[in-house]
Amino acid sequence: DTGVSQNPRHKITKRGQNVTFRCDPISEHNRLYWYRQTLGQGPEFLTYFQNEAQLEKSRLLSDRFSAERPKGSFSTLEIQRTEQGDSAMYLCASSLVKGTYNSPLHFGNGTRLTVT
Amino acid sequence: GQQLNQSPQSMFIQEGEDVSMNCTSSSIFNTWLWYKQDPGEGPVLLIALYKAGELTSNGRLTAQFGITRKDSFLNISASIPSDVGIYFCAGQLPGAGNQFYFGTGTSLTVIP
Numbered sequence: 028d029t030g031v032s033q034n035p036r037h038k039i040t041k042r043g044q045n046v047t048f049r050c051d052p053i054s055e056h057n058r059l060y061w062y063r064q065t066l067g068q069g070p071e072f073l074t075y076f077q078n079e080a081q082l083e084k085s086r087l088l089s090d091r092f093s094a095e096r097p098k099g100s101f102s103t104l105e106i107q108r109t110e111q112g113d114s115a116m117y118l119c120a121s122s123l124v125k126g127t128y129n130s131p132l133h134f135g136n137g138t139r140l141t142v143t
Numbered sequence: 144g145q146q147l148n149q150s151p152q153s154m155f156i157q158e159g160e161d162v163s164m165n166c167t168s169s170s171i172f173n174t175w176l177w178y179k180q181d182p183g184e185g186p187v188l189l190i191a192l193y194k195a196g197e198l199t200s201n202g203r204l205t206a207q208f209g210i211t212r213k214d215s216f217l218n219i220s221a222s223i224p225s226d227v228g229i230y231f232c233a234g235q236l237p238g239a240g241n242q243f244y245f246g247t248g249t250s251l252t253v254i255p
Binding site for chain 2: 070071120129132134
């Protein structure tokens, strides 16, 4: 396994368009996280899944954002009616939770979104 | 969300010097992680800490989980040019849904 994979790496879209990003986690990991990162800031939590269940959503995740993980493997993050303020790096991370063991987050290389 | 204060914000050092940075919070965390991020890439895990007082090394890197559980430190010894990047701390609150909160990063520049 080569780690967490995200695509596309870059996306340029016009304001008002919809975009969808994909994340393939490390195969044995049951948790998948989405973070957003803007220039000069640390990653900000958006949402996470345990298997296919979406367990937590940040206030940052407006109703234009939706994330899915239908089979508990890959995940998609969709942004509808994009706004310029959505321009950011969208990072996916995965981890393994087993009983009381919780592995650290392993990140993909992100999708850089630019909304013009 | 939780605020992690990371300092210094940036550092410019000579190759071969040692580096220290830290991360503090007003809340108690049960896990501290340290990451390095290069431009255009995702953060890469450096060290994970799980117990108060724990001191863990990874090559020239050493990190400590503060006794109060509200802080963590990262030291880099004998810096080299490839240490350049942004270093982030991340903490996990106990029983809070297992999300990780990140600091704002320390930008490290190593002058050859």
